[in-house]
Amino acid sequence: MSTHYALGIDIGGTNSAYGLVDKKGNVEYENNLPTTDFILPEDLVSAIFEDLKEQNLLDSIIGISIGAPNGNHFTGNIEYAPNLSWKGIVPLAKLFHSKFNKPSQLTNDANAAAFGEKLFGNATDLQNFVTITLGTGLGSGIIIDDEIVYGEEGFAGEYGHIRVIPNGRICGCGRKGCLEAYASSTGVKRSITELDSENKDDSILNKIENPSAKDVFESAKKGDLFAKEIVEYTAQILGSSLADFACFSNPKAYVLFGGIAQSGNNFSERVKFHLEENILHVLKGQIEIRTSSLHNRNAAILGAAATVFLKNN
Numbered sequence: 001m002s003t004h005y006a007l008g009i010d011i012g013g014t015n016s017a018y019g020l021v022d023k024k025g026n027v028e029y030e031n032n033l034p035t036t037d038f039i040l041p042e043d044l045v046s047a048i049f050e051d052l053k054e055q056n057l058l059d060s061i062i063g064i065s066i067g068a069p070n071g072n073h074f075t076g077n078i079e080y081a082p083n084l085s086w087k088g089i090v091p092l093a094k095l096f097h098s099k100f101n102k103p104s105q106l107t108n109d110a111n112a113a114a115f116g117e118k119l120f121g122n123a124t125d126l127q128n129f130v131t132i133t134l135g136t137g138l139g140s141g142i143i144i145d146d147e148i149v150y151g152e153e154g155f156a157g158e159y160g161h162i163r164v165i166p167n168g169r170i171c172g173c174g175r176k177g178c179l180e181a182y183a184s185s186t187g188v189k190r191s192i193t194e195l196d197s198e199n200k201d202d203s204i205l206n207k208i209e210n211p212s213a214k215d216v217f218e219s220a221k222k223g224d225l226f227a228k229e230i231v232e233y234t235a236q237i238l239g240s241s242l243a244d245f246a247c248f249s250n251p252k253a254y255v256l257f258g259g260i261a262q263s264g265n266n267f268s269e270r271v272k273f274h275l276e277e278n279i280l281h282v283l284k285g286q287i288e289i290r291t292s293s294l295h296n297r298n299a300a301i302l303g304a305a306a307t308v309f310l311k312n313n
């Protein structure tokens, strides 16, 4: 009997990756194509189709799920994505469906990450959890009572844009003081210039040209006092915000994903510390901070594929 695979696709501004994944999370085949090579989205869909046809894999596909920036789960359209060369509204789920003749859906990256943790990652035992993706921005995928929360327009979980510092840093969304302006790789980088400290002048970060968030975490490990302050500041803002968020969703755990989260246990321990410092009494000691186990695997493809399997249960 042949194996059934979900086709998971991750559309990015530069590259689009795709793979065939079985129900256990084994990636049977994967490949990627430069998104910018395709003037029309139809051309990318055809290229993926032809590749899988050549591999003789088309018949084994049971469903398709696409993770994309500005993806609207309800319409299956990418809508006005600033980082893609395809402008306006792109009916991507429909394009895949008509080419492959298989059920096709679009999902946003943070929700796909939550599905990926649920089926293949560090949340397989949980019915109530929230994934927090700490990348260029901060995304979240909320699972309550084993169901993903979409909300009316599909924008539930835009937790990166909850304002945590009144009149704080300007955010990419145009408002001030959003969580992702602090707790993301961009936020950590901003802290290098924007955080005041008496240890700043002596920091080894001054010797690095254009230091990144990774440099901050590595310098902190080496004992650099200013870098340690930035890590603590980031953990404090994130932990405190997650304490507030727990009042809404009462999760058993937050699963942190992304370079910052994976930079060592110390960061998640500090997030946990600040969460406990700020948590509502009845929730004290109840919420775990976990780190994703999908970090070194192709999390975006696995997440999209997990969406197919969880929908078909």
Ligand SMILES: [Zn+2]
Pocket: 160, 161, 162, 171, 172, 173, 174, 175, 178
């Ligand atoms: Zn914002």
